[in-house]
Amino acid sequence: MQPTVWNNILHDPGNRTYKKIVKAGFATPRGGAKGGYQNHVTRSSRVIIPFEHADKVDFDNYEQGAVVRVTAPQAAKIHKNDGFENRGDALYIKIRGERRQAFVLYRSQSDLETFPIPENWYPCEMQVKGVSQSKRSAKGVDVGHYLRRVPRDSKNLGIQQGIFAPEYTRRRVNYACQVFLTHLAYRTEGHPHDPNADHVKEILIALNIHNEDLWRYEGIVDEDGISTCPLCNRRIAHEELHETIDPSLVPGLANSGVQLGETRSTLINLYHLRPLLYTSELGHTPQNIAWGHAHCNTFLAQRVSFSLRALMNSGKSPNLDLYWDNDEEFIRASDGRAWVSLTPMPAGAESFSEYIRRENLDNAIGSEMDDVDED
Template identity: 40%
Template sequence: MVTLCNDPNCNLLANHKGKHQFVYKKAWKDHFTAEDINKIEKAGYCTPRGGAKGGYQNHVNRNSKVIIPYEKLSEVNLDNYKDGYVIRLFPSQYFVKKHTVNEEFINNSSVVVGENAFVLYRTYEDFENYPPLPAWQIRSILKYDKGKKEYCIPSKDRGGNMIDRGHYLLRISNSGTNKKQNKFEGPAQGIFAPEYADSDTNFLCQAVLAWLIIKTEGSPYNESDFEHLEAILKKHNLLDSPHFENDYILHNGKTTCPLCQKVILHSELNEMISFDDEEGLENSTDQVGSTRSTKVNLFHMVPLCYSSLENIPTQVSWGHATCNTRLGQRRCYSFNDLQSTEIEIEIVKGQEKRLLGYANATQNFIRSTNGDVWIRIAKGNE
């Protein structure tokens, strides 16, 4: 029996030496294969959905500085971002005309370009119509110089003791209709905000995912080797949480895909995807080389968004890449979730009525008693 430190913010063994430590990945790394260790590490990274053209960092830890688009500012709780944030403005938002700042940003201490905000130029048209102010500088990263006791060492790396300086970023591509050069200046400013999780939350998500790897069909691991991981999950009320079975993250103790509810094989975690026998996706086989996706990937029960942080331990699982594609930016509902809505969907054939299943409140997700799923892919007129 493994006993952990009494400190609520420490996941080391009881009577450990040295400082307390919340993040302790050796709980699974000591026994996992290199492939599975890498699988868990990638789950703790941001995906490249933001793109370099938006000034986003990709494939870095979720506990990183985030970019908040100005138009999303009213949706977010800035206190959520413990690792900092920066507000992104487009030139047409910040300026009303050449060198004339929009009134809402004058004497506005909540959005200050050069301090907690930057302007992103993506087209030559914007660069010419709303050029940077004469005193502005391109964004840069400065590291701390211990000798000089100031931030003065230029860097492309956001790690360590550093600050951001400057006012604007250039991500201007040649459209192909002119002979102008691409302008790509200034370092990436942060991650896609919906992907954010603080360090402790990110660790617990990875711990859950590690446990679910152990629970896959054909897993090469012995659960008795992971007592420390089990103790961590138990300490944070995650080991015996009923949501695993209720949401079909586990079924009868085996890891399952929450959408199709099929048991996940350990071999699928690192095998490349195939679209064979995938209803509705047969014509996607030519994408295999370009997607380079494994059969099973990180699966979010609730879609990531700006208004709340959804990359949390009770909402992460493993799911099929094809199921992820089908689900898109929708919540994954279990049959119990839908049955509780009491919204019944029936098939009527003449005088005969048959219960098809149950729908969610917005009626864009239906699940039948046998696990079949229908998802609305387009919304018609009211």
């Protein structure tokens, strides 16, 4: 295997940073198996486009192809209007005048009653030289008409169809993103000097994405060049890349565990400055990523991460249903459900994990390795 800049990081016990950067290059499931999504596969894989979002995306963006997901209630209406084209081995639907491959997703008994599976349809599968495969393959051909994912049903059928489309990016862009995350990892506070850092910087310059002024403006690094969380502006300590946090033990974060869908989360995760949505523009790019706190990501939800400088330069309350509080130290959603601190942290200020320890909440912080299965 060709070595990459991120698997040569020194001072990386257990290859933790390497594994974190590799993980950032893969898509994660939205709905997982029950939605027909693949997990832990490259971001340049085939994508699933929900029918209700199909008019928002540019299908030409997806070099490995795209398939339209149709729910059973949607299928009932489409079928009534002769909207499906069954070519025998696969299903197609017209999107903006173009025929696109599609599948119908059945997720409940009600779905099966709303739009019974036609007798001449069969489950989605992948074939290589006419032979059905149990896993997706770059050399395979997708055929079939539907997925059956009904809870507690022994008849669930069909192979996973692709990844969450907003997480898609082209292979070369994904590589650039991983190089940039490597660069920011080297710039976390307390990271030992590594001779590979200069090589990583040279790659960013060669790719024309090295821009210190822009990074400071967006809150990705501070005035001293240390990596920071774009939302709260705290410096990111080197060890925080691999520490986990139990939000239920931290004041003000008690509900974050529910929102994150887990008890512990890595303290520092991949962070998108603008949310990944169904649009004609791809969102996972070096210009739109950083390292940031998992809880800041939770508070931000599907909003644009305005930097403190951008907010101050706007001269008015930011758009997208966010507004300042009276002290101009926080932004809050218009319905009041979430707020985050935007107070700039002075140089040398404590990291988030240091704050947790100062508040005698040591049990909230753990090692990433504590949650690793040894099977």
